[in-house]
Amino acid sequence: MLPLLQGPAQGFALPIIQSPLGLPHVLTLAAGVFALGLFAVLAHRNLLRILMGLELMLLAAMINLVAFTTYLHPEGLHGHAITLLLVLAALAQLGIGLALGAALLRRAQAPESPAPELPETDPLNVERYDDLKW
Amino acid sequence: METLTFYVLAILLLAAGAAMVWLKHPRHAAYALVAAMVAGAGMVAWLHAEFLALALLLTLAGGAALLLMMGLPLLSRLGPLAASRPDEDRSFWAGIVAVLFFVITYRVLATTSWGTTDRSVRALGDAQRGLNAIRALGEALSGEYALALIGGLFLVGVAIAVSVALNQPETEA
Numbered sequence: 001m002l003p004l005l006q007g008p009a010q011g012f013a014l015p016i017i018q019s020p021l022g023l024p025h026v027l028t029l030a031a032g033v034f035a036l037g038l039f040a041v042l043a044h045r046n047l048l049r050i051l052m053g054l055e056l057m058l059l060a061a062m063i064n065l066v067a068f069t070t071y072l073h074p075e076g077l078h079g080h081a082i083t084l085l086l087v088l089a090a091l092a093q094l095g096i097g098l099a100l101g102a103a104l105l106r107r108a109q110a111p112e113s114p115a116p117e118l119p120e121t122d123p124l125n126v127e128r129y130d131d132l133k134w
Numbered sequence: 135m136e137t138l139t140f141y142v143l144a145i146l147l148l149a150a151g152a153a154m155v156w157l158k159h160p161r162h163a164a165y166a167l168v169a170a171m172v173a174g175a176g177m178v179a180w181l182h183a184e185f186l187a188l189a190l191l192l193t194l195a196g197g198a199a200l201l202l203m204m205g206l207p208l209l210s211r212l213g214p215l216a217a218s219r220p221d222e223d224r225s226f227w228a229g230i231v232a233v234l235f236f237v238i239t240y241r242v243l244a245t246t247s248w249g250t251t252d253r254s255v256r257a258l259g260d261a262q263r264g265l266n267a268i269r270a271l272g273e274a275l276s277g278e279y280a281l282a283l284i285g286g287l288f289l290v291g292v293a294i295a296v297s298v299a300l301n302q303p304e305t306e307a
Contacts, residue, residue: 025140032148035235040155053155055167056154072248080271085285090198096297100300103301125218
């Protein structure tokens with residue numbers, strides 16, 4: 001059995017919820033937000049929605065960094081500095097994503113569109129473009 | 135009061151995140167994303183990082199709001215912004231991956247001894263108190279994180295250049 005699944009049986013008890021408010025609560029919340037972003041990235045086919053999912057995942061990472069700094073390293077501000085750098089990355093990612101969306105929309109409007117047989121489908125659907133599929 | 139604030143912010147953050155995933159129209163999803171970022175900034179403020187919360191609010195939430203609120207109408211002029219929901223074929227496996235991630239993370243968090251539950255101002259070091267935090271952050275960014283900061287700014291510059299290059303009108307040869 002995987003080590004993560006071992007240990008005393010706890011039934012449906014939620015030990016983090018029952019304990020006093022602390023670091024595990026914040027990390028659990030961040031994990032929930034990250035899971036929502038992960039679901040958005042994996043389940044959506046629209047480029048804009050995938051981009052928004054990535055932003056949500058980055059937000060969860062930022063909350064994690066600040067929580068670790070506040071609870072575990074109150075003498076320093078390393079988490080805060082890295083969070084500010086992450087903000088730069090998030091804004092750059094958003095800018096590039098929107099520009100990519102604009103370029104794809106223009107490409108979809110062009111007469112030599114890559115999928116002219118599917119004119120009614122979403123132009124930002126990643127399935128339309130072989131180079132954007134994974 | 136602090137517990138109540140935490141749970142209100144947590145519910146707002148999760149609700150806004152869920153709305154971002156499941157709302158049909160991209161513009162509504164963008165509103166939900168901005169709401170999630172505002173709630174995230176509130177959570178950062180709750181963690182006694184007020185300056186960082188303000189920076190997040192102004193740059194990330196404000197920047198994302200500006201980019202999305204101005205960018206989406208411009209995009210819709212270029213072509214239709216189709217409403218979309220999570221793809222039915224992918225939702226099942228994406229849901230399983232997301233739930234597995236959360237369950238495993240929760241299990242790790244529940245079985246780890248973190249050694250501290252005190253997040254009061256008294257527990258903070260001098261560097262994180264009040265105006266000292268801003269000074270210490272500035273010193274960190276101009277000192278040991280200077281290279282990373284320059285890299286981040288370079289990344290933003292590259293993003294602007296690529297955005298402009300991607301949308302250059304094609305010239306006739």
